[in-house]
Amino acid sequence: MTKTRIVKRSCGHDEIETNFVSAEIAAKKLCKDCWAKAQAEKNASTAASHNLPELTGSEKQVSWANDIRETLRLYIEAAEAGKTTGGPPVEKCLPIMANTEAKFFIDNRDAILKLEKKIIED
Ligand SMILES: [Zn+2]
Numbered sequence: 188m189t190k191t192r193i194v195k196r197s198c199g200h201d202e203i204e205t206n207f208v209s210a211e212i213a214a215k216k217l218c219k220d221c222w223a224k225a226q227a228e229k230n231a232s233t234a235a236s237h238n239l240p241e242l243t244g245s246e247k248q249v250s251w252a253n254d255i256r257e258t259l260r261l262y263i264e265a266a267e268a269g270k271t272t273g274g275p276p277v278e279k280c281l282p283i284m285a286n287t288e289a290k291f292f293i294d295n296r297d298a299i300l301k302l303e304k305k306i307i308e309d
Pocket residue numbers: 196198199200217218219220221222
């Protein structure tokens with residue numbers, strides 16, 4: 188049987204927790220709703236600061252697609268700086284960034300997420 192307990196998150200909300208971590212760690216985390224909200228805000232601000240179009244789809248799809256698109260954005264940034272090994276040329280990636288459908292990024296996630304390995308870390 189799974190043990191559960193109620194913990195108070197850093198946002199002040201109570202949440203039922205099933206994986207036991209220390210009370211200290213549990214209290215530092217946001218509850219699921221606040222985490223999703225924070226994640227969406229982070230994605231929106233990343234998109235805004237890089238002039239990316241807003242994605243369309245369900246809240247869940249958009250959040251997931253934003254993470255995938257961020258990988259592509261980082262790849263392009265690295266490729267422009269000559270910090271990639273292999274991988275497609277920037278000219279091929281830029282039109283992909285213009286897609287606004289969350290579903291597109293999710294459907295192509297395998298190809299896009301692979302690009303992360305092509306980035307040369309400093
Ligand atoms: Zn909360």
